[in-house]
Structure formats: C-alpha cells, structure tokens
Amino acid sequence: MSQTLITEIGEFALIDRMGEVLGPAEDDSVLTGFTDDAAVYRIGDGRVHVATTDALIEAVHFDRTFIPMEHLGVKAMAVNVSDVVAMNAQPRYATIALGLPNNVSVEQVDALYRGLRQAAQAYGVTIVGGDTTAARFLTLSVTVIGEADEDAIVYRSGAQPGDVLCVTGDLGAAYAGLKLLLEQRQLLQQEGEDYDPEDLSAFQYVVQRQLAPTAQLGIIRDWAERGVQPHALIDISDGLASEVHHVCRQSETGALVYATALPIALETRDAADRFREDVDLYALFGGEDYELLFTLPEDQLDRLDDTTFVAVGEVTPASAGVRVQTPEGDMVDLESGGYQHFGGDGME
Amino acid sequence: MSQTLITEIGEFALIDRMGEVLGPAEDDSVLTGFTDDAAVYRIGDGRVHVATTDALIEAVHFDRTFIPMEHLGVKAMAVNVSDVVAMNAQPRYATIALGLPNNVSVEQVDALYRGLRQAAQAYGVTIVGGDTTAARFLTLSVTVIGEADEDAIVYRSGAQPGDVLCVTGDLGAAYAGLKLLLEQRQLLQQEGEDYDPEDLSAFQYVVQRQLAPTAQLGIIRDWAERGVQPHALIDISDGLASEVHHVCRQSETGALVYATALPIALETRDAADRFREDVDLYALFGGEDYELLFTLPEDQLDRLDDTTFVAVGEVTPASAGVRVQTPEGDMVDLESGGYQHFGGDGME
Numbered sequence: 001m002s003q004t005l006i007t008e009i010g011e012f013a014l015i016d017r018m019g020e021v022l023g024p025a026e027d028d029s030v031l032t033g034f035t036d037d038a039a040v041y042r043i044g045d046g047r048v049h050v051a052t053t054d055a056l057i058e059a060v061h062f063d064r065t066f067i068p069m070e071h072l073g074v075k076a077m078a079v080n081v082s083d084v085v086a087m088n089a090q091p092r093y094a095t096i097a098l099g100l101p102n103n104v105s106v107e108q109v110d111a112l113y114r115g116l117r118q119a120a121q122a123y124g125v126t127i128v129g130g131d132t133t134a135a136r137f138l139t140l141s142v143t144v145i146g147e148a149d150e151d152a153i154v155y156r157s158g159a160q161p162g163d164v165l166c167v168t169g170d171l172g173a174a175y176a177g178l179k180l181l182l183e184q185r186q187l188l189q190q191e192g193e194d195y196d197p198e199d200l201s202a203f204q205y206v207v208q209r210q211l212a213p214t215a216q217l218g219i220i221r222d223w224a225e226r227g228v229q230p231h232a233l234i235d236i237s238d239g240l241a242s243e244v245h246h247v248c249r250q251s252e253t254g255a256l257v258y259a260t261a262l263p264i265a266l267e268t269r270d271a272a273d274r275f276r277e278d279v280d281l282y283a284l285f286g287g288e289d290y291e292l293l294f295t296l297p298e299d300q301l302d303r304l305d306d307t308t309f310v311a312v313g314e315v316t317p318a319s320a321g322v323r324v325q326t327p328e329g330d331m332v333d334l335e336s337g338g339y340q341h342f343g344g345d346g347m348e
Numbered sequence: 349m350s351q352t353l354i355t356e357i358g359e360f361a362l363i364d365r366m367g368e369v370l371g372p373a374e375d376d377s378v379l380t381g382f383t384d385d386a387a388v389y390r391i392g393d394g395r396v397h398v399a400t401t402d403a404l405i406e407a408v409h410f411d412r413t414f415i416p417m418e419h420l421g422v423k424a425m426a427v428n429v430s431d432v433v434a435m436n437a438q439p440r441y442a443t444i445a446l447g448l449p450n451n452v453s454v455e456q457v458d459a460l461y462r463g464l465r466q467a468a469q470a471y472g473v474t475i476v477g478g479d480t481t482a483a484r485f486l487t488l489s490v491t492v493i494g495e496a497d498e499d500a501i502v503y504r505s506g507a508q509p510g511d512v513l514c515v516t517g518d519l520g521a522a523y524a525g526l527k528l529l530l531e532q533r534q535l536l537q538q539e540g541e542d543y544d545p546e547d548l549s550a551f552q553y554v555v556q557r558q559l560a561p562t563a564q565l566g567i568i569r570d571w572a573e574r575g576v577q578p579h580a581l582i583d584i585s586d587g588l589a590s591e592v593h594h595v596c597r598q599s600e601t602g603a604l605v606y607a608t609a610l611p612i613a614l615e616t617r618d619a620a621d622r623f624r625e626d627v628d629l630y631a632l633f634g635g636e637d638y639e640l641l642f643t644l645p646e647d648q649l650d651r652l653d654d655t656t657f658v659a660v661g662e663v664t665p666a667s668a669g670v671r672v673q674t675p676e677g678d679m680v681d682l683e684s685g686g687y688q689h690f691g692g693d694g695m696e
Contacts, residue, residue, distance in 0.1 A: 002455075003453035003454070003455050004453055004454040004455060005450070005453065005454070006448055006450065006452055006453065006454055006457060007450055008454070009454055011480055011481065011482075014446075014448070014454075014457060014480040015478060015479070015480055016453070017457070017458065017461065018444065018446075018461055019478075019481065021458055021461035021462060021465060022461055022464065022465050022468070022478075026474070027441075027474040028476050029440075030441070030476055033476045033477050034477055034478060036478065039441070039443060039476030039477035041440075041441055041474075041476060042398070043391040043395075044391065044392060044393055044394065044585075045392055047391075047392070049391070049397070051443055051476060051477060051491070051493065052443070052477060052479075053401075053443040053444070053445045053477065053478070053479055053489070053491055054445065055445040055447060055479065055481055055487070055489060057447050057481060057483050057484075057487065059484055060447075060481060060482045060483055060484070061481070065404075092375075092377075093375075093378070093387070093389055093399065095387060095399055095400070095491060096366065096401070097400040097401045097402065097489050097491075098362075098402040099361070099408075099487070100354055102353070102355055105352055105353060105354065106350035106351075106352040106353070106354055106356070106357055106362075106365070107352060108351075109349055109354060109362060109365070110365065110369055113365065113366055113369035113370055114369060115547075116370065117370050118671050119370060120370070126374070126375040126381075126389075127370045127381070127388030127481050128378055128380050128381045128388075128389060128399060129382055129386065129387035129400060129401065130363060130366045130367075130370075130382060130401070131400075131401055131402050131403065132359055132362040132366065133359070133361055133403055133408060133409070134359075134405075134408045135405045135408055135485070135487075136405075136407055136408070136484065136485055137483075137484055137485065137518070139403070139405065139447070139483075139487055139489075140433045141401070141403060141445050141487075141489040143399070143401055143443060143491040145397075145399065145493070173592075177622045178474070186402065191536065196468065231399050233548075264545060290397060291421075297575060311375055311627075316682065
C-alpha cells in the first residue's frame with residue numbers, strides 16, 4: 001500500500017480529514033464540530049456548551065529551557081480559553097492531561113499547577129479533573145468547556161460582504177518575543193555556559209506575549225454588556241492571514257486587509273528592526289497573539305469601546321478573493337500560511 | 349532549591365498534588381473532581397455532565413510496532429468511555445488531541461480515525477472536535493463527556509461495610525496479552541527480520557483484550573433497565589487491587605477479596621502457565637481490563653443478570669484494612685501496586 005507523508009498534506013488538511021473520516025455529526029444536539037474554534041452542543045433550556053482541546057508539546061510548542069513552568073501552565077489554559085472566547089462563550093470547566101518525563105521535578109510540576117490555577121482563577125474556570133502519565137517529552141493537553149445561550153454563539157461562518165474586519169489589541173508581538181528567545185538560545189548554544197544572557201527588559205512586553213499570553217475574555221464580556229454581537233468571530237492563534245482565510249472559507253466571502261491599518265506595538269517594531277525584517281509580516285503571519293478577529297456592519301462600530309479594537313479591512317464577495325493592500329498601495333493575494341513564510345525558524 | 353524526582357512520589361501522588369494545588373472547586377455546580385473516575389458538574393434540570401480525559405502516549409502506553417492503528421483508536425476511545433461508564437453515565441461527546449510524528453503516514457492516520465469512529469459509533473459517542481499537532485512520539489489524548497440524572501451518578505465513595513464486592517467479566521486477560529506481545533517483540537529483536545512470528549491464534553482473546561479493549565456500557569444500561577444502582581463503582585484500569593484500594597479510601601472502609609473467587613479466562617491461565625507465573629497475580633494486579641468493580645448489598649444481588657458479574661469479596665469496616673484471602677486460606681494485606689509487582693517488564 002502506498003504511504004503518504006503527513007508533512008505533504010499539513011495540519012489543516014489533517015484536521016479536515018479527521019472531520020471527513022469521523023463523519024458529520026448525526027446527533028442533533030451538536031451544532032458545530034470541526035469547522036470552528038470549539039464544538040457546540042445543546043444542554044437544554046436554550047443553553048449550549050462549547051468544548052475545545054489543545055495540547056502543548058515540548059520541542060514542538062515550547063522549549064523547557066526558556067519557558068518558566070508557571071508560564072507554561074498559564075499559556076496552556078489561555079490558548080484553550082481563547083478558543084471558547086472565540087465562540088462568544090464563558091469558560092467554565094477544564095480537565096488536564098499531563099505527560100511527564102522523568103527529568104521533571106515535583107517542584108516543577110507544582111509550579112506548572114500554580115500557573116494553571118492562576119490562569120483558571122483569572123478566567124473563572126474550575127479545573128475539575130486531570131490525569132498524569134509518563135512521557136518522553138513534557139505534554140500538556142487541556143480541555144476547556146464553556147457555556148452560553150445558543151443565540152449568543154458567534155461562528156466563523158457569519159461574515160457578510162460589507163462588514164468591517166476588526167482585530168483587538170496588537171499583532172505580531174508573540175512572534176517577536178519568540179524570535180528574541182530563539183536568538184538567546186542560539187547564543188547560549190554557541191557560546192556555552194559562560195554566555196551572559198542579554199538583558200531583555202526593553203522587550204518585556206513581547207517576551208511576555210510569547211510566554212504567557214492572555215485570552216480576550218474581557219472583550220466578549222464588554223460586548224455582552226453593550227448588547228453587541230459580531231457577525232463572525234475567531235481567535236488569532238496562527239496569524240491574522242490564516243484566520244482571515246478561515247473566516248472567508250466558512251462564510252463564503254472574500255476579504256481585503258489594509259497593511260497600514262495593522263495594530264503593531266512599538267516593541268514589536270523594535271524587534272523587527274533588530275532582525276532587519278518587515279514588521280508587517282510579523283503582524284500578518286506571526287502566530288500566538290490570541291487576539292480576536294471579528295466582523296461587524298459599519299453602523300454598529302460606534303457601539304463598541306473604541307480603545308479595544310481597530311478596523312483592519314473589509315469583508316468582500318467571495319469572487320474578490322482574499323487580498324491585502326500593501327503600504328505602497330498594491331493589491332496582492334494574501335497567502336494563508338504563517339510560520340513557513342519566515343523560513344521555518346519558529347518552534348513549529 | 350532542592351528538587352524531588354517525580355519517580356519518588358509516583359502517579360497517584362502527582363494526581364493528588366494536582367487536586368491539592370488546584371484547590372477544591374469553589375464552583376457549586378461542580379459535584380466531584382479529582383477523587384473519582386470522571387468530573388461531575390450540573391447542567392440544569394437535575395441533569396449532570398461527566399468529563400474525563402486520558403492520553404495514550406507511544407513508548408509509554410503502546411508500541412506502534414505491535415498495535416494496529418485502528419485498534420489504537422478503538423482503545424483510546426474505550427478507556428475514556430470506561431471512565432464515564434464508571435460514573436454510571438451515558439457517553440455523549442468526545443474531542444481528540446492528536447500529536448503526530450513525521451514518520452506516521454496519512455494512511456495510518458486515516459486508520460486511527462477509523463478506529464476512533466468505529467468505537468465512537470459503538471458507544472453512541474459523537475466526536476465533536478479535534479486538534480492535530482506535530483510531536484516526537486505519537487500522542488492520542490481523548491476527552492469524553494457523558495450525561496446522566498444527578499441522582500443516577502455512582503461515586504467511588506458509596507461503599508458500605510457489608511456490601512458485596514463484585515466484578516464484571518474476567519480479569520488479568522489484558523496483562524496476559526501484553527506479556528505475549530512483549531515476548532514476540534523480544535524474539536523479533538533477538539532474531540532480527542528473519543524471525544517468523546509465532547501464531548498467537550490460541551491466545552486471540554487475551555491479545556484482543558490488550559489491543560482493543562471494550563468499555564462495559566452494556567452493563568450499566570442493563571442496570572438502568574433493572575432499576576439497579578450500585579453503592580460504589582469504579583472501572584478496573586490499573587488492576588483490581590488498585591481499584592479496591594481507591595474505593596476503600598474514598599468510602600472509608602476496608603475490604604476482603606477472595607483469591608479463589610477471581611474470574612479468570614482459560615486463555616489467561618494458559619498464558620500464565622506459559623510464563624510459569626501465578627495467574628492470581630495477573631487478576632489482582634494486571635491492568636487494562638476495563639471491567640467494572642462495584643459494591644451492592646447482598647439482598648440486591650438477585651436483581652442483577654447473574655451471567656454478567658461475580659462476587660469476589662466483601663466490604664468491611666476501615667479498621668479491618670484491605671486484605672486478600674489466598675487460595676491456601678491465609679489472610680494477607682493486599683498491596684495496591686500493580687505492574688511493579690511483576691518486575692517492571694510492562695509498558696509502564
């Protein structure tokens with residue numbers, strides 16, 4: 001039997017195949033499965049639960065030598081809460097599956113637990129159960145279950161031509177932080193134990209964004225208070241370009257992104273300058289910012305707190321494709337790919 | 349800071365620490381967390397959901413060279429459904445987190461998905477979502493969510509002195525299957541590629557119990573039809589002795605197990621004979637049978653289908669400890685430890 005390497009088809013195709021082979025849900029309590037940030041199922045009385053699971057694996061998603069264990073706990077919780085938030089739901093419960101190599105100490109495990117607890121408390125999540133097992137590489141798999149009214153759920157698929165494309169916070173910072181940490185690791189490897197690590201306090205923000213990101217729960221709570229509900233919503237985990245493509249694919253629309261409108265922090269610009277790279281590429285393709293991308297009709301924008309988001313483009317008919325207007329004014333196709341645009345020097 | 353190796357404290361202590369550090373649930377919708385097979389939380393109208401998560405990791409829980417990928421999918425689903433069944437709840441939804449090394453083919457991933465689908469259909473589970481990522485070792489983490497009436501839930505903590513201690517099916521078979529598979533692997537390693545694998549068809553049952561176990565969903569459905577509800581319930585994943593200790597610890601009781609009453613299949617006896625080992629030790633300490641251990645007052649036993657279980661002992665006051673009566677009639681303390689009693693030649 002001929003065998004196909006998984007690297008030939010990539011992660012998104014593997015998830016698509018999972019959805020295809022496992023088949024469409026026959027259970028009519030299930031509202032959505034593989035095509036959104038989290039699965040949605042009815043629990044009765046017009047309420048739904050949303051469930052999402054994401055694993056962080058050593059040597060793939062993180063390097064234990066430079067992420068403090070508490071931050072790892074914070075990050076594992078944040079990335080899953082972010083998927084629940086991206087359905088416009090409130091996170092409620094979490095379970096943890098932990099794979100531990102022998103060279104992890106009990107004190108390190110306790111620090112990991114403290115990070116998980118700290119993040120869980122910050123998001124109002126109760127950690128209800130867990131499993132630990134041996135493993136060759138540290139593996140941290142978290143499932144978060146959230147709750148919402150069925151009508152409050154916002155899918156990727158609701159974008160409409162004419163909607164404004166908006167993002168919260170700023171973009172590219174987590175990638176800038178990763179670049180700086182990888183540089184330090186390389187120098188440490190080159191120069192050995194005598195290497196005196198550089199003071200990165202001028203880059204504290206971007207490093208923090210990489211090591212201990214925050215899910216944007218405050219944003220959706222603010223929307224609920226204001227009675228605002230976006231047409232489409234997704235969290236920015238794989239880079240803005242990738243998420244715009246997801247929304248356009250599910251909504252059967254196109255989109256136009258204005259590169260000059262991308263929100264970028266000063267430290268992120270400084271980091272890109274240091275590496276002599278184009279900071280717009282960090283903002284378009286750098287992953288792990290865990291901000292939100294959402295679409296809304298223009299006449300509803302003034303109901304939002306204008307300090308919490310910026311408009312970065314517009315939703316167009318599908319026939320117009322997914323494009324970006326460069327700072328020079330050129331209109332070019334926006335590729336969806338993230339890290340690989342940067343020459344593959346990321347962690348994955 | 350002094351560091352303690354995790355191997356010094358062991359898996360159960362690590363889960364206890366997780367419960368301690370993450371703190372008792374402050375959310376009053378949470379009925380139980382770390383102290384049972386699955387977490388239980390209220391969803392309204394007297395109904396609860398139960399959630400459990402368990403990971404299978406290559407080189408720890410399985411050897412890819414001898415478990416077919418479809419069986420791996422079946423097993424990953426079964427072990428999680430078994431935890432839901434052990435709360436006396438019906439499995440409903442599952443999410444999958446898959447870590448894939450580069451040397452896994454797309455065809456193998458499809459086979460894994462087919463196994464997951466086959467098991468999900470058999471148990472009435474809808475796979476609602478999934479995540480795939482790169483990994484150094486194949487990692488399959490499954491979360492299953494089940495549903496029940498709140499008063500149908502059976503905890504580990506309900507055993508009462510005088511209850512009969514019962515088990516479904518037979519014990520030790522999965523361990524016997526593991527021993528045979530490990531023997532074949534060793535011969536293959538010693539004799540190289542020319543090794544002609546032994547025909548194991550005389551041991552088909554025990555090998556199947558190891559590679560593709562079954563969760564006992566039929567048993568709890570039968571109980572529901574008969575209006576029977578055990579006092580205490582747990583699934584037998586780490587060996588009978590370990591599970592008896594869990595029930596006694598949570599119920600604050602002791603127990604007495606009769607070694608002569610242990611249900612053991614003929615093939616399991618044949619396998620133990622082949623290795624010149626004591627088959628009672630397989631039944632007491634061999635893991636992964638995924639049968640159920642439950643306790644019930646003696647006068648309710650006749651309401652059960654007597655082809656589905658055997659009485660293996662009784663629940664005693666805590667002061668009597670956890671003991672086993674050997675075939676010779678001696679009363680000895682029953683240790684909880686499983687695999688390590690066998691000299692550590694298991695997979696974990």
